[in-house]
Amino acid sequence: MSVTEAWVAPAVKQKLVRQQIDLGPLGAEEVEVQVEHCGMCHSDLSVLNDEWNISQFPAVLGHEVVGRVVEVGSTAKGLTVGQRVGIGWNSGSCMHCRSCKSGEHQLCAQALPTIVGHRGGFANRIRADWAWTLPLPETLNVAEAGPLLCGGITVFNPLAMYAKPTSHVGIVGIGGLGHMGVKFAAAYGCEVTAFTSSESKFDEARQFGAHHVVSSRDSQAIQKLAGQLDLLIVTVNVPVDWDALIASLGPNGRMHVVGAVMNPIPITAMSLIFGQKSVSGSPTGSPVAMEKMLEFAARHNVLPQTEHFRMSQVNEAFAHLEAGKARYRIVLDADF
Amino acid sequence: MSVTEAWVAPAVKQKLVRQQIDLGPLGAEEVEVQVEHCGMCHSDLSVLNDEWNISQFPAVLGHEVVGRVVEVGSTAKGLTVGQRVGIGWNSGSCMHCRSCKSGEHQLCAQALPTIVGHRGGFANRIRADWAWTLPLPETLNVAEAGPLLCGGITVFNPLAMYAKPTSHVGIVGIGGLGHMGVKFAAAYGCEVTAFTSSESKFDEARQFGAHHVVSSRDSQAIQKLAGQLDLLIVTVNVPVDWDALIASLGPNGRMHVVGAVMNPIPITAMSLIFGQKSVSGSPTGSPVAMEKMLEFAARHNVLPQTEHFRMSQVNEAFAHLEAGKARYRIVLDADF
Numbered sequence: 001m002s003v004t005e006a007w008v009a010p011a012v013k014q015k016l017v018r019q020q021i022d023l024g025p026l027g028a029e030e031v032e033v034q035v036e037h038c039g040m041c042h043s044d045l046s047v048l049n050d051e052w053n054i055s056q057f058p059a060v061l062g063h064e065v066v067g068r069v070v071e072v073g074s075t076a077k078g079l080t081v082g083q084r085v086g087i088g089w090n091s092g093s094c095m096h097c098r099s100c101k102s103g104e105h106q107l108c109a110q111a112l113p114t115i116v117g118h119r120g121g122f123a124n125r126i127r128a129d130w131a132w133t134l135p136l137p138e139t140l141n142v143a144e145a146g147p148l149l150c151g152g153i154t155v156f157n158p159l160a161m162y163a164k165p166t167s168h169v170g171i172v173g174i175g176g177l178g179h180m181g182v183k184f185a186a187a188y189g190c191e192v193t194a195f196t197s198s199e200s201k202f203d204e205a206r207q208f209g210a211h212h213v214v215s216s217r218d219s220q221a222i223q224k225l226a227g228q229l230d231l232l233i234v235t236v237n238v239p240v241d242w243d244a245l246i247a248s249l250g251p252n253g254r255m256h257v258v259g260a261v262m263n264p265i266p267i268t269a270m271s272l273i274f275g276q277k278s279v280s281g282s283p284t285g286s287p288v289a290m291e292k293m294l295e296f297a298a299r300h301n302v303l304p305q306t307e308h309f310r311m312s313q314v315n316e317a318f319a320h321l322e323a324g325k326a327r328y329r330i331v332l333d334a335d336f
Numbered sequence: 337m338s339v340t341e342a343w344v345a346p347a348v349k350q351k352l353v354r355q356q357i358d359l360g361p362l363g364a365e366e367v368e369v370q371v372e373h374c375g376m377c378h379s380d381l382s383v384l385n386d387e388w389n390i391s392q393f394p395a396v397l398g399h400e401v402v403g404r405v406v407e408v409g410s411t412a413k414g415l416t417v418g419q420r421v422g423i424g425w426n427s428g429s430c431m432h433c434r435s436c437k438s439g440e441h442q443l444c445a446q447a448l449p450t451i452v453g454h455r456g457g458f459a460n461r462i463r464a465d466w467a468w469t470l471p472l473p474e475t476l477n478v479a480e481a482g483p484l485l486c487g488g489i490t491v492f493n494p495l496a497m498y499a500k501p502t503s504h505v506g507i508v509g510i511g512g513l514g515h516m517g518v519k520f521a522a523a524y525g526c527e528v529t530a531f532t533s534s535e536s537k538f539d540e541a542r543q544f545g546a547h548h549v550v551s552s553r554d555s556q557a558i559q560k561l562a563g564q565l566d567l568l569i570v571t572v573n574v575p576v577d578w579d580a581l582i583a584s585l586g587p588n589g590r591m592h593v594v595g596a597v598m599n600p601i602p603i604t605a606m607s608l609i610f611g612q613k614s615v616s617g618s619p620t621g622s623p624v625a626m627e628k629m630l631e632f633a634a635r636h637n638v639l640p641q642t643e644h645f646r647m648s649q650v651n652e653a654f655a656h657l658e659a660g661k662a663r664y665r666i667v668l669d670a671d672f
Contacts, residue, residue: 259605264602266603
């Protein structure tokens with residue numbers, strides 16, 4: 001099956017149109033997946049609007065795919081036809097660089113983003129390399145799981161790398177990423193402080209599992225937390241009071257950035273030196289980290305709060321997202 | 337013995353004068369040490385000039401002390417009269433906060449700097465808490481060891497925390513700290529790249545153990561290293577090409593700052609996210625880290641390159657240091 005129906009962005013900032021596209025012969029390392037649901041991530045919008053100067057048009061967006069394997073390439077490993085799987089930000093990597101061979105495929109310099117130079121999940125069928133096609137736990141709610149594949153792993157991976165259940169964790173920004181960050185951190189057993197600029201989200205942040213909620217616009221309130229946090233996960237893409245946030249970290253504390261903040265973050269050396277602190281960042285996570293995240297999410301019933309659209313409403317969904325109205329994560333249900 | 341001879345800085349930027357000072361009764365947790373040698377660190381000059389707004393005058397500077405225990409407080413542990421010891425940046429800590437109880441006394445919020453609110457090592461006698469008074473290995477060259485106690489641990493500790501002998505390590509700035517960083521990194525078994533703004537130091541950096549030397553002013557040369565380094569230890573206190581340095585790090589790379597750079601360092605979030613990189617800092621090291629460093633230095637014969645002055649020449653030594661002429665580390669030999 002080399003032809004699929006897809007929603008195609010013909011050029012930057014253009015509305016998506018439904019087209020038939022030819023996926024060509026299936027690669028030996030690839031599998032083909034029938035899409036059931038696909039999350040809509042803010043980075044789909046960034047690529048549609050070419051905010052990062054990496055977009056390639058025409059583009060098939062969508063990279064939080066849940067579906068069933070329909071065909072398996074000749075050397076693809078560990079997957080069978082009919083299996084339920086997920087595909088996230090990456091659809092392939094070189095498999096032979098040090099990062100891939102170390103199990104950190106997400107750091108491969110040749111990692112292939114699902115929606116840049118590759119056809120994504122707003123389609124009937126999608127292809128991905130077997131290593132990046134992740135079996136889903138049977139107990140996971142597949143209709144809601146899509147956003148875990150990109151947004152979820154982006155906030156879960158810093159927890160898996162740096163937090164323990166005894167950690168005091170701050171999540172900065174309660175949006176598509178941050179609300180999953182609060183849920184994951186609470187399920188991880190941490191004490192969770194949510195930082196949001198929107199007072200209307202205070203109660204909801206507590207419902208997601210935050211023990212404390214602080215206004216991210218209130219420098220004095222942040223300053224009162226001085227020395228208390230072990231890990232801050234920053235999901236916003238706008239400047240915040242960086243000095244106050246770093247001061248809220250205790251000894252060996254880490255501020256970890258996963259939001260695409262475009263302005264440089266001014267870091268005072270002394271603020272790192274005295275408390276032996278770090279500022280760091282990370283992109284999504286490795287295939288194994290994603291598998292562990294999916295297993296953990298299934299066991300603890302961590303799911304995004306979603307709004308569903310039919311995939312044929314993809315343009316309405318983009319408008320909803322761009323207007324900042326998504327609460328908190330959009331999922332498109334395939335209706336080809 | 338409560339009275340000692342000392343070189344005292346009466347006020348900011350004033351010449352030191354020899355005076356008798358009364359050390360008072362020996363604290364229960366303290367030991368008293370007869371000073372034999374004391375390194376002169378750039379931070380002695382910073383405190384003399386009150387660059388960090390923390391100085392307290394009159395001040396007895398000097399915090400890279402080598403000497404012999406002459407008296408032991410009633411509850412001081414593990415030290416005996418006559419034992420040869422070293423004292424560094426800190427002379428005490430609270431011993432009951434989480435950092436102290438975790439063995440990371442250097443992160444104690446109450447840590448007592450040897451030369452701020454406490455009388456330092458440009459004196460005949462000095463006091464310090466037993467936990468911060470470190471036994472010296474018998475095979476260590478005591479006349480040269482002083483600068484290990486502050487400058488040495490400052491560059492060794494990041495290696496101990498973050499490097500392996502298989503790591504590719506860059507040392508930025510080949511001065512008092514950096515030249516020890518190169519020696520330690522080479523002894524640690526790492527591949528070492530030295531970055532210096534001074535072409536006159538290229539050959540010397542290689543003699544210290546650097547496998548590669550790059551001009552820290554040559555952005556193009558730094559850019560050629562893209563993706564190659566695991567750990568950068570930045571010892572300079574002036575801005576450098578931060579973007580190029582961060583780009584020289586490979587996946588999971590870390591830029592670790594130990595120099596008191598006063599201008600904020602502008603960090604682009606994306607430069608951390610894609611390679612899962614960190615920017616961090618640290619102050620000296622814990623007592624155990626210092627003991628391990630001293631043992632390692634003795635086994636590998638890692639010593640600073642020093643210039644010796646008699647302690648009575650302390651003002652000449654400060655002038656030499658302030659003129660940027662120290663090659664690379666000054667040691668004062670007690671001559672009371």
